[in-house]
Amino acid sequence: TGMFTLDPGFLSTAACSSSITYIDGDKSQLLYRGYPIEQLAVKCDFLEVCHLILNGDLPNAKEKADFNHLVTHHTMVHEQLQFFLRGFRRDAHPMAVLTGLVGALSAFYHDSLDITNPKHREISAIRLIAKMPTLVAMAYKYNVGQPFIYPRNDLSYTGSFLQMMFATPCEDYKVNEVVERALDRIFILHADHEQNASTSTVRLCGSSGTNPFAAIAAGVACLWGPAHGGANEAALQMLEELLAQGGVDKLGDFVQKVKDKNSGVRLMGFGHRVYKSYDPRAKLMQETCREVLQALGLEDDPLFKLAMALEKVALEDDYFVQRKLYPNVDFYSGIVQRAIGVPTSMFTAIFALARTVGWIAQWDEMIADPDYKIGRPRQLYTGADEREVKDLDKR
Numbered sequence: 001t002g003m004f005t006l007d008p009g010f011l012s013t014a015a016c017s018s019s020i021t022y023i024d025g026d027k028s029q030l031l032y033r034g035y036p037i038e039q040l041a042v043k044c045d046f047l048e049v050c051h052l053i054l055n056g057d058l059p060n061a062k063e064k065a066d067f068n069h070l071v072t073h074h075t076m077v078h079e080q081l082q083f084f085l086r087g088f089r090r091d092a093h094p095m096a097v098l099t100g101l102v103g104a105l106s107a108f109y110h111d112s113l114d115i116t117n118p119k120h121r122e123i124s125a126i127r128l129i130a131k132m133p134t135l136v137a138m139a140y141k142y143n144v145g146q147p148f149i150y151p152r153n154d155l156s157y158t159g160s161f162l163q164m165m166f167a168t169p170c171e172d173y174k175v176n177e178v179v180e181r182a183l184d185r186i187f188i189l190h191a192d193h194e195q196n197a198s199t200s201t202v203r204l205c206g207s208s209g210t211n212p213f214a215a216i217a218a219g220v221a222c223l224w225g226p227a228h229g230g231a232n233e234a235a236l237q238m239l240e241e242l243l244a245q246g247g248v249d250k251l252g253d254f255v256q257k258v259k260d261k262n263s264g265v266r267l268m269g270f271g272h273r274v275y276k277s278y279d280p281r282a283k284l285m286q287e288t289c290r291e292v293l294q295a296l297g298l299e300d301d302p303l304f305k306l307a308m309a310l311e312k313v314a315l316e317d318d319y320f321v322q323r324k325l326y327p328n329v330d331f332y333s334g335i336v337q338r339a340i341g342v343p344t345s346m347f348t349a350i351f352a353l354a355r356t357v358g359w360i361a362q363w364d365e366m367i368a369d370p371d372y373k374i375g376r377p378r379q380l381y382t383g384a385d386e387r388e389v390k391d392l393d394k395r
């Protein structure tokens, strides 16, 4: 049956129309609702960008205050969710825990699951954006065996998250402005990226009419993979291993191994399906990295130096040049997070926190479209022709 065109990995098939994010991979261009990422990263905070992605434009001062108030007043999660969390083994990966927690939200917030009602969709979106930092921080505290810390509405979205991560009942966490700004920028840079694997997963899952919490849980699960959001964790592990093996002196050997297709080793944090030039987010991330390390007195961080050296070697190597492989956002984000005290195993969960606004905006765009259909790809069948079932003793 050759009726359908085979396009594994969607190399040339658009699955939807969308007015949220634009990428020109040859020009290193990334726009949210028309605004360049370079300007958003400098002039806006994450909640302004959330408003932009969700509602189509940046908020004015009043809209900003209202939106902040709305998000801030949904940051707590139902106290009973703790019992669900406590059912996990402590050594579980935070992404395993987060997938469960996000899915469980539909069991707690089922007063707003009528997806045909725009008000319900809106409140679910706000709840997800507001509660995600709380859930991520709970997953972390559980993992390290510390008591949960509640959100603080007198702090910024990002400041509140930092204190939920790092404060203890015995000691306040003084939010450092440079650190807060850097993490806020990480959130902005990860907020949306059009039809990447996890967003496409959210759309496909949501296209059956399931509730948004269930659809976003599917997105979290997809993001976990090392070819997608898991790359930030993998990139840092790669750099740490390389450092342990001799660092800059061993760069040549390492790059040689990456180039050997039989080695199965990829340069994590490099390459992208859409960017065939420098990922603009990686450029901003590298700047942030420099700023944070300087502010924390870690200018000589050996990992950052190694990453810069590795980037230089790769960008001058024919293998990478011919294939147009450049650093992506995950190459430097791990170094920033490590510098501010976030353990490697939490990196992808933080990516999920930031991408939630993109996922939910894309889901809402689909559901609001009167012509949307359930996603149901076709296939080219390659199995056996029709045949008879033989009796058991004749098989």
Ligand code: CMC
Pocket: 009, 196, 226, 227, 228, 229, 230, 231, 232, 258, 265, 266, 267, 268, 269, 270, 271, 272, 273, 274, 323, 325, 328, 329, 330
């Ligand atoms: N290291 C070494 N070789 C690579 C890499 C890499 N990181 N990425 C691509 N290649 C090679 C690949 O072997 C292939 O070579 P050839 O043409 O000789 O067979 C060519 O480049 C094209 O690669 P591909 O796998 O066909 O490209 P893709 O568009 O399917 O994959 C990718 C994109 C991001 C999955 C891939 O580049 C990759 O695995 N990168 C490492 C993981 C990573 O950093 N992911 C993060 C992506 S950005 C943000 C996010 O989603 O989290």
